[in-house]
Amino acid sequence: MNDRPILLAAGGTGGHLFPAEALAHALEARGAAVELVTDERALAYGGSFPARAMHCIPSATPRGGSLFEKARAVAQLAYGTAQAAKVMSRLRPRAVIGFGGYPTVPPLLAASFLKIPTALHESNAIMGKANRFLSGHVDKIAAGLPNLAVPPALQSKVVVTGNPVRPAVLEAATRAYPDFADGTFRLLVTGGSQGARVMADIVPEAIAALPDHLRARIRLVQQTRAEDIARVEAIYESAKVDVEIAPFFKDLPLRIAQAHFVIARAGASTVSELAVIGRPSLLVPLPQSLDGDQAANAAVIEQAGAAETVKQSDFSPAFLTARLAQLIEAPQALAQKAEAAKRVGVADAAERLADLILNVAQSRAP
């Protein structure tokens, strides 16, 4: 075992930590030592992170604010970079990989100054601000989605690795597309990790307006934010819809596999999971998401012929009633769409990421 670690930089939220964790497991299985650089916020999540050691590096997120606040954020980032450089001079990592967000800026900048091989992973089809800032400094860019937009000068750095998915997703991917033998139409509605109010505003009304004989065939699972549950339940109850509602389904991958059709937001993980499991969908990208990243994410499975995208401003009850009626009456094309989704799914993203970072380490090994 090479004792010099591969350093993973990830912080902020579970969204960034998860792919890092999947990579850590893949590297561990190959006998590579892994250490994590993170910020204080993520240290709380980090308890079970499979790393030999964790290092906390101060960072800051420059947001609008006054000139003074901006200057303070820049000073904090500079201080964090100096701290990260100290840690790295001691650890002499073989390579450093960042997973997006400002907590990864100091360690990746420090690694770049110290001529340590570097890479970053971007989950979305459009880069987040911190990754965009770092992209000129790193050796390789691992793309979670195949249509990652980068300036032409950086194109040669891009390797499509996919977004790592949970073991439960891989398990769900072994399930065949459900048949329509008993006439039931299984529909799943989800709004991403936080849920989405628009699903509560539009879907119940649309389903209630379906002709009785079509509505009676629906078996629905709908993720609903806690504050929306009462009004959603009331509509379904009076329309006699067979529905299961919860603010968060821990077994969502299984629910995706059991569905004939999914209505969802287009977060990077949701799009990756729909592809790996292989289910057709109607996607409503979050309108105010960073630089339209969700619309770009959705394009991956839309262009594969596996999803349709509708702008939130066009996602009305009338639109959805009409679309659901067509689908329930003639669902034959859905099985092909499910296969089309699967063709763009990447089930071994963690292994591909491990290949990439070990190659990066090797390319400049002394």
Ligand SMILES: CC(=O)N[C@H]1[C@@H](OP(=O)(O)OP(=O)(O)OC[C@H]2O[C@@H](n3ccc(=O)[nH]c3=O)[C@H](O)[C@@H]2O)O[C@H](CO)[C@@H](O)[C@@H]1O
């Ligand atoms: C990984 C990532 O980059 N995520 C993007 C996503 O975040 P966001 O976290 O909202 O959505 P994602 O689709 O990426 O992830 C949702 C995750 O929650 C799971 N789930 C969801 C509902 C449920 O009931 N149970 C359950 O387990 C899904 O299986 C999935 O793994 O949208 C944001 C808004 O634009 C983007 O800025 C984020 O960058």
